[in-house]
Amino acid sequence: MNKEENIKVGMTIGDPNGIGGEIILKAFEDPRMLELFTPVVFASTKLLSYYAKSFGLKTKIHGITSLDQIVHGKFNVLRLIKEPFNVQWGEVNSEAGALAVKSLASATEALKNNEIDVLVTAPINKESIHSEDFSFPGHTDYLNQELEGESLMFMVSNELRVGLLTDHVPVKDVPARINAKVIKTKIGTIKESLKKDFGISKPRIAVLGINPHVGDNGVIGTDDQDTLIPALEELREDGNIIFGPYAADSFFGNKKYQEFDAILASYHDQGLVPFKTIAFGHGVNYTAGLSHVRTSPDHGTGFDIAGKGEAHPESFIAAIHTAIHIYRKRKEYDILNENPLKKLSRKRR
Incomplete structure (x- = not known):
């Protein structure tokens, strides 16, 4: 496989009391997804394992402690917290907000450092994430500050x-x-x-x-x-x-x-x-408009159905494929619009 076939898709956990973990795991119930790209979820293996057990999902989790341990063909989960997180389905609380922000900040830093190629974010709750350290109304405004461009x-x-x-x-x-x-x-x-x-x-x-x-x-x-x-x-x-x-x-x-x-x-x-x-x-x-690619599903945290196993992953899967499609389109555009003198120079070598 070449690098393009091994696009690394970073995923945030979103609000852990919502449906984010459920839709992420359900997206990878079909192991063929791992043939298309390499995922890494910014959360913890304990939390993802809890979700898998709660919904009877069979996705195999590969825990890592640093991004240089990512394995292609595996469902990688980067450990951001060591202690267990107490999931309270559908509840708005600061602990859930803090984990959601930690996942987003860590994944965004990895995106800026090109340790992942694209970012797909699970839904967050605007009330729970709001704090003195995070005063943004949502993903878009935060990413506009952290990445180059105008969002x-x-x-x-x-x-x-x-x-x-x-x-x-x-x-x-x-x-x-x-x-x-x-x-x-x-x-x-x-x-x-x-x-x-x-x-x-x-x-x-x-x-x-x-x-x-x-x-x-x-x-x-x-x-x-x-x-x-x-x-x-x-x-x-x-x-x-x-x-x-x-x-x-x-x-x-x-x-x-x-x-x-x-x-x-x-x-x-x-x-x-x-x-x-x-x-x-x-x-x-x-x-759109930023130096790196970020997508998310078209729905929210789904607090009304959180923990019931009723969440559907279709929009999250679409967000993954859209991010990969845009990443590749940008690469094609850069190649097509590259300085023609440089292209000519390479051909003559």
Whole structure:
């Protein structure tokens, strides 16, 4: 096997009181998964063994104490804690939050050091992770600080891709967070991601309005007329293939989204409600715009079903395959866009 066939996929445990451990183990019930890449879970063998016993799962766990002990063809689990963790299914507590943060921080450091190639994160609970040492509302903001680039929450599936102008902010604060710079930056990130990560040479991007009916020419607010529309016109003048803004209420119902490579929504629920309605269970949350690849499933911690053995791993599996696909697409893009003089020089040797 060459290095590409041995892509190392790092996985965080998420909130240990949720369904993260269950969906991770269920994803590897089929041993053929280990032929496609090399996994390493940032948690502990005791914790994963507890999950396996709780749900009657047969995934064979290979415990390691450092990343240089990773074995290809094994389900590797890096020991972050020695003591047993007391799982309390569906409970929000600081101990669970601390372990979730420790797993994320350790995995992110490994990603930065290229000890793993991509990162797939299990769901966290925003309340339990919040502390003096971790004040971020979620994965995206934390990774934006730790990795190079400008992050964008990009929900992707086979039939739909939705990016967000604003993500985890109160609805009342949305208009104040949207300005020409934000609009141009986010659209630029989507465009670059579509080209580098998905192999789309001339991306077609649709933008949804801020207010209902795009403000109805100022009758329902002037944010679209004052801010969004002028910014889009400037982007089109620069050669970007941008459409809109469209009224969000009918855009998905009439399947207009099928005409575009990506959709940019103004705020969280405007984009995620239709995305999860159309693609829930096989959609993926991808953090675009950063120097390294991170994905996660399209659902949360599942506290309501935690411990019941009812969680399905399909979205987590999709997140793994999407991360690997993007990693390889980036490699292809870099090769295709490498300095042609360097290519010529190598050929002559």
